Amino acid sequence: MDGKSKPGVPYGGMTDTWVKKHRLIYIGATRHPFILSIRDGTVDLSAFKRWLGQDYIFVRAFVPFVASVLIRAYKKGDESSGDMEVMLSGLGSLNDEIAWFKQEASKWGVDLSQVAPEKPTQHYCRFLEELMRPEVDYTVAMAAFWAIETVYQESFAHCLEEGSKTPPELQEACQRWGNDGFGHYCSSLRNIADRQLEKAASGSEPLVKVSEDVVSKAEVTFLRVLEYEVDFWNMSCGTAGHSAPKP
Numbered sequence: 001m002d003g004k005s006k007p008g009v010p011y012g013g014m015t016d017t018w019v020k021k022h023r024l025i026y027i028g029a030t031r032h033p034f035i036l037s038i039r040d041g042t043v044d045l046s047a048f049k050r051w052l053g054q055d056y057i058f059v060r061a062f063v064p065f066v067a068s069v070l071i072r073a074y075k076k077g078d079e080s081s082g083d084m085e086v087m088l089s090g091l092g093s094l095n096d097e098i099a100w101f102k103q104e105a106s107k108w109g110v111d112l113s114q115v116a117p118e119k120p121t122q123h124y125c126r127f128l129e130e131l132m133r134p135e136v137d138y139t140v141a142m143a144a145f146w147a148i149e150t151v152y153q154e155s156f157a158h159c160l161e162e163g164s165k166t167p168p169e170l171q172e173a174c175q176r177w178g179n180d181g182f183g184h185y186c187s188s189l190r191n192i193a194d195r196q197l198e199k200a201a202s203g204s205e206p207l208v209k210v211s212e213d214v215v216s217k218a219e220v221t222f223l224r225v226l227e228y229e230v231d232f233w234n235m236s237c238g239t240a241g242h243s244a245p246k247p
């Protein structure tokens with residue numbers, strides 16, 4: 001329990017605290033102009049195609065990251081937690097997702113074998129690789145995992161809400177991450193991350209310093225995910241700094 005929670009109001013956990021504390025950055029990632037343009041139907045289709053090609057590259061790099069978190073979950077040896085099952089289902093959806101990207105790309109005339117990673121994609125993929133290093137704590141990796149999936153879930157679910165004017169040909173893409181099943185999956189990831197953060201925050205005496213370190217590292221990692229997501233959306237819009245030199 002943190003000191004700020006009110007009686008009768010369920011305590012949301014550490015991730016909830018972060019989202020509230022960094023609300024503007026969070027909104028920047030989950031209500032980006034690219035997403036808003038899908039939602040109001042004004043999206044530039046060349047931007048969507050650019051996003052499609054770059055996200056395919058990202059998703060391929062995301063698979064080994066998820067696998068690395070699964071290995072950590074296995075090594076923790078806590079079979080009853082159900083963490084591995086959550087990650088295994090995640091890998092299953094990524095399998096479908098990769099097939100969907102290929103099918104979607106051919107529908108839009110995008111040749112995935114010819115797509116080169118742009119700077120923001122390269123940086124984001126490098127960040128995933130850093131998180132796969134053995135010295136990275138399970139708690140920190142889980143915070144990143146939860147944040148990465150949740151930004152997409154919240155963004156695309158927004159495009160499916162009542163009153164949105166998402167073009168019919170983009171609704172399937174939005175469904176992929178905006179559906180309720182993906183929402184539940186994100187809640188499961190959040191529960192794992194919160195449980196780990198709780199454990200770290202209440203760490204046993206000799207480990208207090210190490211544990212506090214893990215919690216603050218996890219928060220910084222969460223913020224870095226939000227920044228990478230914003231850069232990724234900016235690139236999709238074609239508003240990334242590197243491609244539009246300032247006058």
Ligand SMILES: Cc1ncc(CNC=O)c(N)n1
Nearest residue numbers: 055058059062148149152232
């Ligand atoms: C840049 C980015 N962030 C998150 C996701 C969602 N995770 C897997 O699909 C994604 N596809 N791309």
